[in-house]
Amino acid sequence: MTSLYQILMLILDIATFFIFAHFIMSWLISFQVLNLRQPLVAQIWDGLTRLLEPLYAPVRRILPQMGGLDLAPLVVLVGIYAIEIVLRNNAAAFL
Template identity: 80%
Template sequence: MTSIYQILMLVLDIAYFIILAHVIMSWLINFQVLNLRQPLVAQLWDGLNRLLEPVYSQVRRVIPAVSGLDFAPLVVLVGIIALRIVLRNNAAAFF
């Protein structure tokens, strides 16, 4: 059971860092530090969007954009952190 706990924590950590990379990359694109005309940047951006858009679209159904701000990544990050806290607090059930 310990390995299930560790695998779940690993998956949540990977999801957390992928979303964080997506948010940082979106800022860099909006501030024109990164250019989408570069093939590597465009491929990374497209891959991250394809990976995260199904998750974000589910959140956007419940929480619409407020004055142009998209809170979907923030809500998903808070959800991941909450899941990690719940798993960590109930870790004794896995051992």
């Protein structure tokens, strides 16, 4: 059962990495450091967006409109951290 705990934590860590990569990439695209006309950048951006949109969409429906500010990644990160805390506090159940 310890392996189940480790797998769950790994999945949450990978999701956190993807969210941070998407967040940083969005800023680099906004400030025109990265160009979406480059095929590799466009493929990475499209892949991250397709991967994370199922997590962001329900949060965006709940959150009020904030103009150009998207708080969905922040809310999803807080949710991931909350799940990690619950898993760590209940790690004994996996032993």
